[in-house]
Structure formats: C-alpha cells, structure tokens
Amino acid sequence: xxxxxxxxxxxxxxxxxxxxxxxxxxxxxxxxxxxxxxxxxxxxxxxxxxxxxxxxxxxxxxxxxxxxxxxxxxxxxxxxxxxxxxxxxxxxxxxxxxxxxxxxxxxxxxxxxxxxxxxxxxxxxxxxxxxxxxxxxxxxxxxxxxxxxxxxxxxxxxxxxxxxxxxxxxxxxxxxxxxxxxxxxxxxxxxxxxxxxxxxxxxxxxxxxxxxxxxxxxxxxxxxxxxxxxxxxxxxxxxxxxxxxxxxxxxxxxxxxxxxxxxxxxxxxxxxxxxxxxxxxxxxxxxxxxxxxxxxxxxxxxxxxxxxxxxxxxxxxxxxxxxxxxxxxxxxxxxxxxxxxxxxxxxxxxxxxxxxxxxxxxxxxxxxxxxxxxxxxxxxxxxxxxxxxxxxxxxxxxxxxxxxxxxxxxxxxxxxxxxxxxxxxxxxxxxxxxxxxxxxxxxxxxxxxxxxxxxxxxxxxxxxxxxxxxxxx
Amino acid sequence: xxxxxxxxxxxxxxxxxxxxxxxxxxxxxxxxxxxxxxxxxxxxxxxxxxxxxxxxxxxxxxxxxxxxxxxxxxxxxxxxxxxxxxxxxxxxxxxxxxxxxxxxxxxxxxxxxxxxxxxxxxxxxxxxxxxxxxxxxxxxxxxxxxxxxxxxxxxxxxxxxxxxxxxxxxxxxxxxxxxxxxxxxxxxxxxxxxxxxxxxxxxxxxxxxxxxxxxxxxxxxxx
Numbered sequence: 092x093x094x095x096x097x098x099x100x101x102x103x104x105x106x107x108x109x110x111x112x113x114x115x116x117x118x119x120x121x122x123x124x125x126x127x128x129x130x131x132x133x134x135x136x137x138x139x140x141x142x143x144x145x146x147x148x149x150x151x152x153x154x155x156x157x158x159x160x161x162x163x164x165x166x167x168x169x170x171x172x173x174x175x176x177x178x179x180x181x182x183x184x185x186x187x188x189x190x191x192x193x194x195x196x197x198x199x200x201x202x203x204x205x206x207x208x209x210x211x212x213x214x215x216x217x218x219x220x221x222x223x224x225x226x227x228x229x230x231x232x233x234x235x236x237x238x239x240x241x242x243x244x245x246x247x248x249x250x251x252x253x254x255x256x257x258x259x260x261x262x263x264x265x266x267x268x269x270x271x272x273x274x275x276x277x278x279x280x281x282x283x284x285x286x287x288x289x290x291x292x293x294x295x296x297x298x299x300x301x302x303x304x305x306x307x308x309x310x311x312x313x314x315x316x317x318x319x320x321x322x323x324x325x326x327x328x329x330x331x332x333x334x335x336x337x338x339x340x341x342x343x344x345x346x347x348x349x350x351x352x353x354x355x356x357x358x359x360x361x362x363x364x365x366x367x368x369x370x371x372x373x374x375x376x377x378x379x380x381x382x383x384x385x386x387x388x389x390x391x392x393x394x395x396x397x398x399x400x401x402x403x404x405x406x407x408x409x410x411x412x413x414x415x416x417x418x419x420x421x422x423x424x425x426x427x428x429x430x431x432x433x434x435x436x437x438x439x440x441x442x443x444x445x446x447x448x449x450x451x452x453x454x455x456x457x458x459x460x461x462x463x464x465x466x467x468x469x470x471x472x473x474x475x476x477x478x479x480x481x482x483x484x485x486x487x488x489x490x491x492x493x494x495x496x497x498x499x500x501x502x503x504x505x506x507x508x509x510x511x512x513x514x515x516x517x518x519x520x521x522x523x524x525x526x527x528x529x530x531x532x533x534x535x536x537x538x539x540x541x542x543x544x545x546x547x548x549x550x551x552x553x554x555x556x557x558x559x560x561x562x563x564x
Numbered sequence: 565x566x567x568x569x570x571x572x573x574x575x576x577x578x579x580x581x582x583x584x585x586x587x588x589x590x591x592x593x594x595x596x597x598x599x600x601x602x603x604x605x606x607x608x609x610x611x612x613x614x615x616x617x618x619x620x621x622x623x624x625x626x627x628x629x630x631x632x633x634x635x636x637x638x639x640x641x642x643x644x645x646x647x648x649x650x651x652x653x654x655x656x657x658x659x660x661x662x663x664x665x666x667x668x669x670x671x672x673x674x675x676x677x678x679x680x681x682x683x684x685x686x687x688x689x690x691x692x693x694x695x696x697x698x699x700x701x702x703x704x705x706x707x708x709x710x711x712x713x714x715x716x717x718x719x720x721x722x723x724x725x726x727x728x729x730x731x732x733x734x735x736x737x738x739x740x741x742x743x744x745x746x747x748x749x750x751x752x753x754x755x756x757x758x759x760x761x762x763x764x765x766x767x768x769x770x771x772x773x774x775x776x777x778x779x780x781x782x783x784x785x786x787x
Contacts, residue, residue: 455771
C-alpha cells in the first residue's frame with residue numbers, strides 16, 4: 092500500500108469507527124473517494140481500519156477504471172465504435188491506467204468523473220435536454236468534491252471549449268432551442284452535489300467554506316512542496332526508456348495520437364468533439380507541465396482524453412489499407428499495439444511494481460515492509476503480554492499505520508515517550524540513535540525499509556532481557 | 565487472647581481470599597484498553613534523494629590492519645552466481661575494479677536469496693573481503709553472508725566470515741553480525757587469514773526492493 096493509500100485508509104477507518112467525516116482543506120483531498128468506498132467495505136463487514144483489506148479498497152478504483160471504458164459510450168457517435176474499441180486498448184491495458192487503476196487514490200475517480208462530465212455535457216449540447224444537463228452538473232459537483240485539481244480540469248475544459256468554438260464555428264444545437272435553462276440547472280446540480288459532499292451530507296456545514304479555503308492552499312501547493320520538477324518531466328516519464336521497460340504506452344499514444352489529432356483537425360467542421368478532446372488533452376498536459384508540482388498519476392488527466400485521439404489515429408492508419416484486408420490488417424495492428432502495451436504493463440505493474448527504476452512507482456512502499464509487519468506481529472504475540480504495546484516514534488513513519496493495523500495497541504509519538512512500557516519500538520531512521528540511547532542496553536535492533544531511502548529501525552528486547560523489568564519508552 | 569484473635573482473623577481472611585482468587589481471575593480480568601496517540605496524516609511523500617549516506621559513525625572509518633603486500637586477488641577473476649542471467653548488468657561488473665554507484669556499474673540479481681561466487685584460481689591466504697552492494701541510495705541488504713572454501717560447491721570446508729541473517733533465511737544458522745546501511749565505503753569483512761580459493765557472498769533482497777545488487781567485491785590476500 093502506497094503512503095497515500097495508507098493515509099486514505101486511516102481516514103476511512105475513522106469513518107468506519109463512527110467518527111463523522113470532516114473535510115480537511117490542508118493537504119487532504121475531497122470526500123468523494125471515501126463515500127464511494129464506504130458502502131463497499133461495509134458490505135464486506137468492515138467496522139474499523141483493522142478490518143480493512145487492501146483488495147477491498149482497491150476494488151473501487153478497479154471498478155471505476157472499468158467504468159471509464161463504459162463512459163466511452165457517451166461519446167458515440169462522434170467517436171465511432173471502432174475508435175472507442177481502439178481507445179479502450181490504452182485505457183484498459185496501458186501501464187499508467189492499470190498501475191494507478193489499482194491504487195486506492197483519487198485519480199481514477201477524478202478521470203472517470205471528467206469523462207462523465209464531458210460526455211453528459213456533449214450530449215446536452217446536442218439535444219439541450221435538461222436530464223443531460225443535470226447529470227453533467229452532478230458529475231461536476233462530484234468532480235469538485237474529489238480533488239482540488241478538478242478546478243484545473245474544469246479550466247482546461249473551458250479553454251478547450253473556447254478554442255474549439257473558434258476553430259470549428261459550428262453549433263450542434265437543434266434550431267430554436269436555448270441552453271440557458273439547462274446550464275442553470277446543471278450549475279445548480281453541481282453546487283448542490285459538491286455542497287452535500289463537502290458538508291458530509293449536512294453534518295459538517297463548515298466543510299463548504301473549507302472547500303473554498305482549500306483552493307488557496309492548493310494554489311500554494313502547486314508550487315511544489317518538495318515535488319517540484321522541470322516542465323518536461325511528464326514527457327520524460329511518458330516517452331523515455333527506463334530501467335524496467337520500453338515505454339510502449341507513451342510511444343504508441345504519441346504516434347497514433349498525432350495521426351488522430353490531424354484527423355480531428357480535418358473533420359473539425361463536421362464533428363467538433365474530437366477536436367475538443369485533442370485540445371483538452373493538450374491543454375491539460377501543458378497546464379500540468381507548467382505547474383512545478385508533479386506526480387506521475389496526474390498524467391492520467393491528459394492521457395485519458397488523448398487515448399480517444401490515439402484510437403482515432405489507429406483506425407485512420409488501418410484505413411490506409413484497401414478492400415477486405417482493411418479489417419484484418421486493422422485488427423492485426425490493434426493486436427500488435429495491445430501486445431506491446433501488455434508487455435510494458437506486465438513488467439511495470441506485476442514484475443517491478445515498487446522498483447525505483449519504474450517511472451510509475453513514485454515513492455513506493457518497499458516490499459521489505461511486509462517483513463517488518465510480520466516481525467512486529469510475531470514479537471508481539473511471542474512476548475505474550477496482556478496488552479503488548481508497539482510504540483512508533485518519528486514523523487516519517489507512513490505507511491506503517493496500515494501495516495500495523497492488526498496490532499491492538501499501537502501508538503504514534505513524534506518523540507520517544509517516557510511511558511507507557513512498550514514491547515516493540517519502531518523508530519524512523521533519523522531518530523534511531525536517540526531512541527537506542529534512551530532505551531539503553533538489552534534491546535536488539537533490526538533495519539527495515541519503508542520507502543526508497545526511508546528506513547525504520549525496529550527495537551525489541553533481547554530474549555534474555557525480556558521480563559527483566561527494564562525501563563521502556 | 566489477642567494473638568489468638570489476630571491469628572483467627574488472618575486465617576479467615578486468607579481462606580476467603582484464596583476462595584475468591586479463581587473467580588477474580590476468570591471474571592475480573594479484561595484486556596487493558598489503552599488510548600494511544602494516532603498517527604498524524606501526511607501528504608504524498610517526497611521521493612528522498614540523498615547524495616550518499618555517510619555511515620552512522622563519527623569521524624573516519626578506523627583503519628583495518630592487513631599484512632604488508634596484500635593485493636586485490638579478485639580483480640577480473642571469474643564470477644558465477646545462483647542467477648546466471650542477471651536482470652541488469654553482467655557478473656563481470658563485480659570484479660572489474662569500478663566502484664562508482666551510478667547506473668551501468670552494478671549487476672542486479674533476481675528476487676529473494678541469491679549468491680555470487682568468485683574463483684581466485686588457487687587458494688590464497690585471505691585477510692579482507694570488501695563488498696559494495698549498492699550505494700547511490702540509503703538501503704540495507706538482508707541476510708548478508710560471506711563464506712570462503714576450497715570446494716567450488718561449498719559443500720565441505722566452508723568458513724563463514726560474516727552472517728547478518730538473524731532470521732536464518734539462508735539456513736546457516738541465525739547470524740550475529742549487524743545489518744548495515746550501504747555506503748560508498750563498502751563493507752570490510754575480516755577474512756582472518758583463512759586460506760581459500762572460492763569466495764561466496766549471499767543476500768536476500770534489501771530494504772528497498774526484493775532484488776540483489778553488487779557493484780564490486782574485492783578480496784585482499786597475499787599473492
């Protein structure tokens with residue numbers, strides 16, 4: 092479990108234990124993911140953090156990722172079925188989508204809600220039916236309540252819409268209809284949905300104000316906060332070969348996407364949606380590249396709409412062939428792309444998921460943490476005290492709270508406490524020397540990895556000293 | 565009279581207490597519930613990139629004393645391994661004399677327990693073995709063991725010089741040597757003047773990944 096997943100799980104654990112959710116504008120994301128997951132884990136019988144299993148949590152982004160493929164249908168007929176099928180190759184098999192499609196973080200939900208918002212809005216623009224407008228509004232409200240970057244998503248979409256209108260000069264509305272009532276209803280639905288979510292369904296009205304305050308904090312955060320990277324970082328992650336694989340997803344998206352963008356330009360007066368999607372993807376990538384704060388999962392926001400353009404490009408390349416062989420050769424081309432994508436996905440998602448050489452693994456949790464988990468649990472059980480205590484000391488200890496969730500008495504202290512007596516002490520490496528001195532003789536230490544470069548030291552009493560009544564933390 | 569009364573009272577109290585004791589054990593004990601501090605939430609962790617972690621030791625490494633005239637006997641010698649098809653690099657990197665920690669200078673062996681073996685071509689008196697697993701990142705390797713022998717199969721005449729395998733993953737018995745954080749200085753292992761032709765080094769993953777790495781191994785002895 093990545094640190095972000097572990098933090099999310101702790102928040103959900105508090106909800107399961109009966110503490111009402113309260114939106115925290117400082118360094119936390121919105122409530123949508125927790126509310127989407129809560130009924131799922133309750134259905135599996137979870138009542139606390141200790142009851143949760145990783146696969147139950149990760150089922151949610153996996154289903155949402157599959158939902159992304161279903162959401163493609165909203166773009167029919169502007170993107171015909173062969174194009175949608177080709178796009179589904181990248182969305183369903185591409186390494187970034189598979190990798191983060193199993194991370195229980197907010198990004199997959201954010202991308203799905205973006206697709207729903209765009210799909211419903213496009214359908215509303217063609218029909219002016221208020222049902223589509225309300226659906227789009229609800230998607231926008233949920234989007235806003237998912238993550239602060241949704242504001243950037245909406246801004247990029249607006250920019251792409253203005254540019255599309257300028258470039259295409261085409262209005263798909265039925266003659267004599269107005270979009271004003273629908274837009275008003277959509278905005279009302281968006282405000283209502285986001286207010287309900289941020290206020291914890293009325294339990295925390297202050298959450299609405301906090302959501303507005305979060306924008307200022309998110310703007311400050313965009314400056315980097317340790318995640319600052321140069322503008323071309325995303326292109327590097329996407330296109331540069333890495334230690335573990337050739338970046339087939341990035342290469343094929345770039346190659347077929349360029350063909351698709353050219354097709355979208357050519358067809359812009361007949362059907363503006365592909366042009367909008369290409370512009371939206373490009374503006375999103377440019378905006379995220381311009382912001383110093385960069386993490387690889389943010390790429391999904393640009394790659395998902397670009398996958399539709401790449402799907403267009405793949406079918407256009409297939410159309411070069413004439414006659415009956417066209418279908419066969421297009422299918423062969425798609426199969427070839429799928430094979431390349433699958434080989435990269437296999438290596439990055441299954442063989443080297445937490446390897447420092449994997450560009451998708453951003454501050455991944457080290458597999459060594461499972462050894463720490465097993466060691467702590469075995470020490471606690473073999474010492475046989477009535478209420479053995481595990482004392483975790485230090486600031487950089489995540490995602491330990493997830494891995495120690497089954498230990499009944501775990502406490503987290505920024506500094507080594509004088510009491511209570513602990514059976515096991517786990518310290519972040521920066522404090523280990525001080526902890527070792529404070530514990531005194533009779534304690535054995537073992538080193539474990541939490542994340543690349545982040546080590547933890549586990550202290551336990553040597554067998555001979557166990558029960559000797561020595562002072563603990 | 566008073567003494568008799570006190571004795572009777574004491575006996576009566578003791579009997580009542582003893583009679584109640586089993587009931588107290590069964591019914592009155594409950595698990596101790598503790599209100600321990602909860603972890604503070606944090607944001608996405610920033611990938612840490614330390615230039616090169618110094619050993620947690622004040623000052624320079626103490627000198628390791630060896631007889632005059634010792635040389636690195638392992639330089640360019642043949643290396644074999646439990647993983648003859650490394651994931652990255654090749655086995656010749658282990659004895660090529662290059663100890664830089666950057667990409668292209670290390671060999672990566674597969675997951676879990678793995679070993680590399682250096683054939684010194686004949687038996688020498690050995691005084692020190694120095695190993696660099698990987699030092700461009702702060703990490704510690706698990707279950708590190710170093711053995712020497714004149715038997716290429718390490719079935720007989722095996723001397724264990726270092727063993728940090730406290731969980732006995734390797735099956736040589738629980739090691740007593742400490743796990744250590746890798747640094748650019750490498751780890752000096754005392755070879756104690758044992759005479760041997762083959763040197764074998766074990767590990768079982770590290771604190772960052774399950775893979776095993778070697779940048780260089782030097783074996784110092786009298787030619």
